[in-house]
Amino acid sequence: MTRAAAKRAKTVQLLHLAHARSGDKGDTANVGLIALKPAFYPILVKTVTAARVARHFRGVIRGPVERYELPNLHALNFLLHGALGGGGTVSLKTDAQGKVFSTALLRMRINLPGGLRVR
Amino acid sequence: MGAVTRRAPAASSARSIRIAAGQGFWGDWLEAPARQVEGGPIDYLVMDYLAEVTMSILQKQRARNPALGYATDFVTAMQRLLPELARRRIRVVANAGGVNPAGCARAVLEAARAHSLAGQVKVGVVTGDDLLDRLGALLAAGHGLVNLDTGRPLSDVRPAVQSANAYLGAAPVVEALRQGADIVITGRVTDTGLSLAPMMHEFGWRSDAWDRLAAGTVAGHIIECGAQCSGGNCLVDWQHIDLDDPGYPIIEAHADGNFAVTKHPGTGGRVSVATVTEQLVYEMGDPRAYITPDCIADFTTIQLRQAGRDRVEVSGVRGRPATEFLKVSAAYACGFKAVGTLVYAWPDALAKARRADQVLRARLSALGLAYEEILTEFVGANATHGRLAPAPGPDLAEVQLRVGVRAPDRAPVERFTREIAPLILNGPPSVTGFAGGRPKVEEVVAYWPALIPKSEVKPVVEVWEA
Numbered sequence: 001m002t003r004a005a006a007k008r009a010k011t012v013q014l015l016h017l018a019h020a021r022s023g024d025k026g027d028t029a030n031v032g033l034i035a036l037k038p039a040f041y042p043i044l045v046k047t048v049t050a051a052r053v054a055r056h057f058r059g060v061i062r063g064p065v066e067r068y069e070l071p072n073l074h075a076l077n078f079l080l081h082g083a084l085g086g087g088g089t090v091s092l093k094t095d096a097q098g099k100v101f102s103t104a105l106l107r108m109r110i111n112l113p114g115g116l117r118v119r
Numbered sequence: 120m121g122a123v124t125r126r127a128p129a130a131s132s133a134r135s136i137r138i139a140a141g142q143g144f145w146g147d148w149l150e151a152p153a154r155q156v157e158g159g160p161i162d163y164l165v166m167d168y169l170a171e172v173t174m175s176i177l178q179k180q181r182a183r184n185p186a187l188g189y190a191t192d193f194v195t196a197m198q199r200l201l202p203e204l205a206r207r208r209i210r211v212v213a214n215a216g217g218v219n220p221a222g223c224a225r226a227v228l229e230a231a232r233a234h235s236l237a238g239q240v241k242v243g244v245v246t247g248d249d250l251l252d253r254l255g256a257l258l259a260a261g262h263g264l265v266n267l268d269t270g271r272p273l274s275d276v277r278p279a280v281q282s283a284n285a286y287l288g289a290a291p292v293v294e295a296l297r298q299g300a301d302i303v304i305t306g307r308v309t310d311t312g313l314s315l316a317p318m319m320h321e322f323g324w325r326s327d328a329w330d331r332l333a334a335g336t337v338a339g340h341i342i343e344c345g346a347q348c349s350g351g352n353c354l355v356d357w358q359h360i361d362l363d364d365p366g367y368p369i370i371e372a373h374a375d376g377n378f379a380v381t382k383h384p385g386t387g388g389r390v391s392v393a394t395v396t397e398q399l400v401y402e403m404g405d406p407r408a409y410i411t412p413d414c415i416a417d418f419t420t421i422q423l424r425q426a427g428r429d430r431v432e433v434s435g436v437r438g439r440p441a442t443e444f445l446k447v448s449a450a451y452a453c454g455f456k457a458v459g460t461l462v463y464a465w466p467d468a469l470a471k472a473r474r475a476d477q478v479l480r481a482r483l484s485a486l487g488l489a490y491e492e493i494l495t496e497f498v499g500a501n502a503t504h505g506r507l508a509p510a511p512g513p514d515l516a517e518v519q520l521r522v523g524v525r526a527p528d529r530a531p532v533e534r535f536t537r538e539i540a541p542l543i544l545n546g547p548p549s550v551t552g553f554a555g556g557r558p559k560v561e562e563v564v565a566y567w568p569a570l571i572p573k574s575e576v577k578p579v580v581e582v583w584e585a
Contacts, residue, residue, distance in 0.1 A: 019354040019393065023402035026268045026568065032400020034393070036355070060505045068406050070419050072435075073396050077403050085494065089172050090565050092456060092494040092523030094502045102354070104504045 011109040018044060020102035027087035029061075029098030031105050034075040041074040047110045053078055056108050078105070134374040136321050138314055138338070140367050142166035142213075143345025145173055145190045151345060151367045152196045156203055158383035161369060162321075164204070165313045166213040167343050168193060174307065175450030175564045177217035178251070178282040188219030189304075194226045197302070201231055204301070205239050211302040212292055212313045218251075218282060220244050224304050224583060231585035240585045243300025245291045247578040248307040250283040250447065250571075257575065264447060264569040273569060276451045281564060283449040285571055288412030288441075289335075290326065291578035292316035298582045307448070311339030311411050314370065322374040326413075333416035333438025334376035336409065340416075341380055341398055341433075342368040348380065348398035349429075350388030355397075361387030366429070377434045379426060390429040412446075412573070415439040445576055449567035454491065455532040456525040457560050459539035460498075462552030464517045469500050471547040472520040478546050479522060482538055488531040496521045519552065525563060532560050 014033070017040045022031040033048065035041040050067040057065070063081025070077060084098050085091035095101070139161040141152035145168040155164055168190040181188025193215030197204075204211060216223045224244045231240040250257065254277065257264065264273035264283075273280070284307035293316045295303045305313075315335035318324060324331045341348045346365045353360065366386025371379040380390050399418060403409070406418035415438060422435035463471040476495045483493070496502035498519035500511050511518075524535045536558040543550055 019397065021352070021354070021397040021401050025402060025404065026566065030400070030403050032397070032403060034396050034400065056507070060507065068403075070400075070406050072419055072421055073399060073423070075396060075400055077400055077406055079404065085492070086565075088566055090453065090456075090525070090563055092458065092492060092525060094496055094498065094521065100503045104507050107504065107507050 008109070010112055012112045013106065014048070014108045014110065015106040018106065020106055022098050022100065022102035024084055024087060024098040027082055027084050028063075029080045029083035029101045031078045031080065031101050032075055033078065033105060034073065038074050041071065043110070043113055044076055045069060048076060048108070050078070052108075053080075053105065056105070057083070060104070134322065136162040136317060136372050138163040138165055138317055138342070138370040138372060140165055140167075140314075140342035140345050140369075141196070142168060142192075143343065143347060144168065144170055145192060147345050149192065149196075153199060154364075154383070154386070155367055155369070156200050156209060158366070158386060161209055163317045164209055164211045165317070165342070166193065166196075166211070166215065167310045167313060168213065168215045169217065169307060171448055171566045172450065172564060174218060174282045174284055174448065177219070178450070181219050186222050189217040189223035189226075190215040193223065194230060197227050198230045198233070201234050201236060201240065205236050210296065210300075210317070212305075212316060213303070214305045214308045214310075214313060216244070216246075216304045216306045218249060218284075218306065220246050220304050220306050227302060227304065228583060228585045237585045241299050241301050242583050242585070243295030243298065243303040244581045244583065245287065245295055245303065245305035245308060245578060247291070247576060248284045248287050250285055250576075251280070254280065254283055257571070262571055262575065264449065264571065267568045267570065273449060273567065276453070276567065279451040279453065280567075281450050281452060283447060285445045285447050285576045286412060287445070287576070287578050288312045289316040289319055290413070291580050293319045294580045295582060296320040298580065300582045309411050310343035311336045312413060314339035314342060315413060318372050327440070329414050329438035329440055330436065331376040332414040334378065334433070334436040335372070336411050336414060336416045336438070337418070337421060337433065337436050338370045338372060338378050340409070341395060342370055344398060344401065346388055347401065348395055349382050349390050350394055353389070353394045353397055355391075355393040360389045363387055376436060377432065379430055379432045381430045390431055392423050392425050392431055395423060395431045410442060412441060414441050443573055444570040445573055447569040447571050449569065450564045451567055452562055453565045454525055454527045454563045455529045455560055456523060456563050457532050457536050457558045458521060458523040459536065459558040460519050460521045460552065461539065461542060461550050462517055462519050463547065464549040464551065465514065467513055468515045468518045468549070469497060469511060471549060472497055472518045474547045475520055475542055475550070476522060479538060479542065483535065486534065488534055490524045490526045490531060492525045494523045529560060536560060
């Protein structure tokens, strides 16, 4: 196993821990990230920080990232500013309304906490 | 016409009503309203037709024909459903009026007469949201209508403004229901207000019962996008959700503010904690402050419980007093755009598409054409996730080159649309997919969000009879 492959083996893609839905408000996309099991929510809170999400989307969005917590729904809400090429009708993008930023976030890999079995 | 004379649904409490969502936007499934009416007991059918951009489209339609400017799909739905709605005393609330609620109401009354329902259908008309004719006076009175995103005053784009509407809340709809309207047709009433209004009317909720108003607002938010809360567009277990005949959502609302989300038995789709949660976070900002004209709802107080198959109970919702402002959505013309596409096939599909993009840009540049933006995407490689998507290998079967341009004037955009087709014969090889013809030049109508004091907007309610 190469070092890269070994490192990868200790990480997990968010797709296996959460589901998501995204939408738009002007030039801002929101991504609601929802834990697939309540036990995964604290992992999301700890690892999927606003700074981490901003790094993930570097080069894809132009503005800052804000994060809000909804422990009652086991969900985090991210606002990605400057994400939609001007937004709504102005944007030339295929995803002018930010509909699939949801799965773009689910591509993120995070370190697999010890003892966690996701499947 | 009060709540007490209406048929109580077969729920445990007589003080509950069933509110069915029949349409999540103008262009949603035409069969949905009929499925909701014919699929089982409901008390109200609510339909949301107005996205931000819709108002400016309707404004243009009315400019061409003063009888238009509303969602014509709604009239078609009423033509089909009026006899059944009247027979079962199901009431309808829809913001189908767009920029011409009176015109929409006249068309519905006409449909009622055609069904020989004269005297049996009362139509409520809610107006007062349209600020277009008052903009000059409002600006002169010192209301800057400052853009909430950019901070610019509306006077910067005043000549280009095509529509301007305040978002009204539930109150005028409640008034129309109180006056006995069977069908309430509104202009720009909030999506959530359409569902909240029947609860306020039936349960006698006061306009300062913040927790209940917040609960009704959350219910409205859950069903405002139709089947998007009942199995549509849901990532969890999507392979196993029957979407051939998706059940649109129904709110079973109780007087104490608790409610259940469900759908008619025997339909497809799914109502689960996962499907409802995905809709709750859709287009969310600060979850503690979901601001509507009616209240501020705190989404961090919502409790969900799977209470059976396709049934989620919602409780615990807390709210705070509404603000003194209404949101205004203006639309203004800001240039032109066009998008052109070509498809390149194996081998080296992506490399060919990249080369075609370079050639196209070189030609536009040689013609001296200037654009605010030229955006190139390679559909099949990176169009939706950008650099987050892994680079495709050389064996990619095909890729779609998609180029968009935007400019203040029409001429450079028009010329761009003539530069795509030539690439088929004088550009890189293995190209196809031009069957759709030359790209269309579109006028860009941008959205301008602002606030206005509630005291400046006076909703008007009328009730007409067929």
